[in-house]
Amino acid sequence: MPEIFHYEFMNRAIIASVLIGATAPAFGVFLVLRRLSLIADTLSHVALAGVAIALLTKSFAPVIALIATTGAAVSIEELRMRRLLPGDAALAVFLYGALAVAVVLISIADGFNSTLFSYLFGSVLTVTQTDLWWMATLTVVITLFLLMFSSELAQITFDSDLARINGVRVHLLNLGLAILTGATITVSMRVVGVLLVGALIVIPVLISIRITTGLASTVVTSSIVGVFVAVIGMVIAYYADIAPGGSVVLSAIALLLMVEAGAFVLHLKDRHHRRLIVDGHSHAHESHAHGADVTSDANSKHD
Amino acid sequence: MTRPLSELCARLEKKLMVILLDTGWKYSSRVTDALEYQNLVPQLLDRDSTTPTNLTTLNDTESQNVSGHAGKQITPDEVPVRFNETWFSYNSEPVVRDINFSITQGEFVAILGPNGSGKTTLMKLALGLLKPTAGQVLLFGEPAETFTDWHRIGYVPQRTQATESRFPASVREIVNFGSYSGFSPLSIFKRNDKGRVDEAMEMAGIEQLADRRVSDLSVGQQQRMLIARSLVRRPDLLVMDEPVAGVDAVGEEQFHLMVRRLNRDLGITIVMVSHDIGAVMREATTCACINRDIVFHGPVHQLDAQALSGLYGFPVDVLMHDPEHTHR
Numbered sequence: 001m002p003e004i005f006h007y008e009f010m011n012r013a014i015i016a017s018v019l020i021g022a023t024a025p026a027f028g029v030f031l032v033l034r035r036l037s038l039i040a041d042t043l044s045h046v047a048l049a050g051v052a053i054a055l056l057t058k059s060f061a062p063v064i065a066l067i068a069t070t071g072a073a074v075s076i077e078e079l080r081m082r083r084l085l086p087g088d089a090a091l092a093v094f095l096y097g098a099l100a101v102a103v104v105l106i107s108i109a110d111g112f113n114s115t116l117f118s119y120l121f122g123s124v125l126t127v128t129q130t131d132l133w134w135m136a137t138l139t140v141v142i143t144l145f146l147l148m149f150s151s152e153l154a155q156i157t158f159d160s161d162l163a164r165i166n167g168v169r170v171h172l173l174n175l176g177l178a179i180l181t182g183a184t185i186t187v188s189m190r191v192v193g194v195l196l197v198g199a200l201i202v203i204p205v206l207i208s209i210r211i212t213t214g215l216a217s218t219v220v221t222s223s224i225v226g227v228f229v230a231v232i233g234m235v236i237a238y239y240a241d242i243a244p245g246g247s248v249v250l251s252a253i254a255l256l257l258m259v260e261a262g263a264f265v266l267h268l269k270d271r272h273h274r275r276l277i278v279d280g281h282s283h284a285h286e287s288h289a290h291g292a293d294v295t296s297d298a299n300s301k302h303d
Numbered sequence: 304m305t306r307p308l309s310e311l312c313a314r315l316e317k318k319l320m321v322i323l324l325d326t327g328w329k330y331s332s333r334v335t336d337a338l339e340y341q342n343l344v345p346q347l348l349d350r351d352s353t354t355p356t357n358l359t360t361l362n363d364t365e366s367q368n369v370s371g372h373a374g375k376q377i378t379p380d381e382v383p384v385r386f387n388e389t390w391f392s393y394n395s396e397p398v399v400r401d402i403n404f405s406i407t408q409g410e411f412v413a414i415l416g417p418n419g420s421g422k423t424t425l426m427k428l429a430l431g432l433l434k435p436t437a438g439q440v441l442l443f444g445e446p447a448e449t450f451t452d453w454h455r456i457g458y459v460p461q462r463t464q465a466t467e468s469r470f471p472a473s474v475r476e477i478v479n480f481g482s483y484s485g486f487s488p489l490s491i492f493k494r495n496d497k498g499r500v501d502e503a504m505e506m507a508g509i510e511q512l513a514d515r516r517v518s519d520l521s522v523g524q525q526q527r528m529l530i531a532r533s534l535v536r537r538p539d540l541l542v543m544d545e546p547v548a549g550v551d552a553v554g555e556e557q558f559h560l561m562v563r564r565l566n567r568d569l570g571i572t573i574v575m576v577s578h579d580i581g582a583v584m585r586e587a588t589t590c591a592c593i594n595r596d597i598v599f600h601g602p603v604h605q606l607d608a609q610a611l612s613g614l615y616g617f618p619v620d621v622l623m624h625d626p627e628h629t630h631r
Contacts, residue, residue, distance in 0.1 A: 033470060148488045155480050158472065159463040162532075165430055166483050167453040209471045213516045218471040 020188040021230030025204035025222035040198040046072040046098040052105035069182025122193035122245035193245035203252040383540040389438035411573040413587035457533025459543040481535030507531035523554035
């Protein structure tokens with residue numbers, strides 16, 4: 001058994017990365033495709049404010065953070081729904097407002113810098129047994145939500161007006177999505193930190209959008225990619241003795257670059273292939289022989 | 304600029320004559336089409352004679368037993384959409400004013416109007432996506448706010464919120480959205496009604512695109528996908544917002560052929576928001592011209608220069624094919 005598994009804390013950290021690696025990107029699909037990635041960022045800053053409050057009042061941080069993100073998610077959705085503020089403006093107000101609250105509280109307390117650092121950038125050491133139970137519970141809730149409302153979520157993601165005319169209760173589902181995004185962030189911040197949790201929600205989705213067709217398979221692929229980069233990042237963090245937030249996000253970005261490069265090469269190859277077919281096509285026309293196959297093939301490609 | 308008004312009027316009238324002649328020509332070619340394909344002449348003739356009476360004004364439907372089809376009674380259920388003194392204002396500025404008209408079953412209604420005239424607002428009111436500031440919109444005799452029979456209504460937006468990004472869904476997945484019939488917690492484990500989805504894709508002519516990615520489709524193909532999506536529901540009413548915007552000439556012709564079939568063969572009521580007066584003249588049975596108020600509502604062949612100038616102000620830019628072009 002490799003040395004890394006000898007430590008209890010490391011086992012917990014790995015289990016935690018599997019849980020959040022699977023759930024965060026699955027949610028991300030519905031956020032990224034609706035260009036709502038910023039909501040993850042906003043809610044993570046709200047979670048930071050929650051953490052600051054918890055540290056100041058010496059209460060259990062994930063619970064306070066969860067309450068904070070839920071409140072913010074509901075308020076943002078209501079503001080947007082009632083058109084009191086444009087969607088992005090509402091997000092900006094909450095993002096900077098929450099960050100300001102966190103800064104003020106941190107200045108007041110002035111004593112929990114190392115703990116705060118672990119919440120900001122993640123840590124391999126701080127995942128406790130309680131955290132793990134907490135994560136497992138939320139993971140179950142999130143998975144159930146995604147399974148039960150998969151069709152509705154997919155429809156809203158495609159077009160909310162069409163979904164509404166289909167009889168989907170768009171507002172309620174938006175609310176549910178926002179609240180559970182907050183929950184996902186609360187769960188994930190222990191491992192990757194609040195500042196980088198947005199990346200775990202977004203980047204695996206970008207990778208899977210490149211390699212799969214079909215919404216359902218995109219969700220599944222995103223989760224697999226998420227688990228992969230979270231575990232890799234965690235292992236790197238252990239051996240290199242760095243904050244896991246950085247290594248997880250950098251592994252995700254490295255994978256994204258590889259996939260994009262691969263897609264580009266395939267695209268070039270495909271274009272070359274097509275040119276060959278078109279050349280063959282014109283050649284067949286000139287010779288008036290053996291042309292039927294090539295012609296129909298080229299036509300179907302251009303269809 | 305200094306051209307006398309009377310000259311402009313004369314030119315407009317001339318253009319309209321061209322339109323009417325052109326419509327006549329198209330109509331006769333339609334009959335031959337029908338003869339060739341479906342032997343639909345009796346149906347066509349029947350429709351021809353009923354078109355003028357198909358138009359039901361508010362006063363007609365008020366008593367709710369006015370004859371539409373030669374003595375047949377019209378029940379509220381046979382009036383898919385009815386605007387009842389409907390107003391819609393945005394920031395106290397009225398977008399549409401005092402709209403009063405009904406769309407009866409089997410009609411093909413075109414909604415015409417310049418940009419910013421309230422066409423899309425009217426359509427969104429008809430779909431219950433907007434709540435009227437005053438008045439009422441009835442869907443199949445029921446107020447839009449409390450309407451629940453959404454499977455009877457199909458909607459084809461001009462473009463969806465998703466088509467611009469690298470949306471990963473397959474065409475089949477999107478078309479299958481049409482078969483949604485309310486929340487069911489175990490829907491993910493249920494098998495889809497594949498037959499109905501296939502049938503709808505075939506009707507829209509996209510069966511060969513089933514496994515393609517949505518973001519790889521052309522504008523015309525995406526329109527067809529959205530139409531297939533609404534056909535899965537087997538709707539009684541199909542509402543389309545400028546469905547041929549950005550579609551090339553061939554695609555447009557195919558599209559109109561398909562819609563004609565849906566309207567005549569399947570009896571689906573069609574509401575189409577459009578910019579193309581020529582296409583409206585050829586395809587629709589009824590036309591509602593809106594410029595905040597309803598300027599004209601009636602059978603397309605009654606659409607005249609006065610109505611159009613009322614609609615577009617002056618000078619009217621009638622977008623029409625010149626004769627050489629049409630009789631290629």
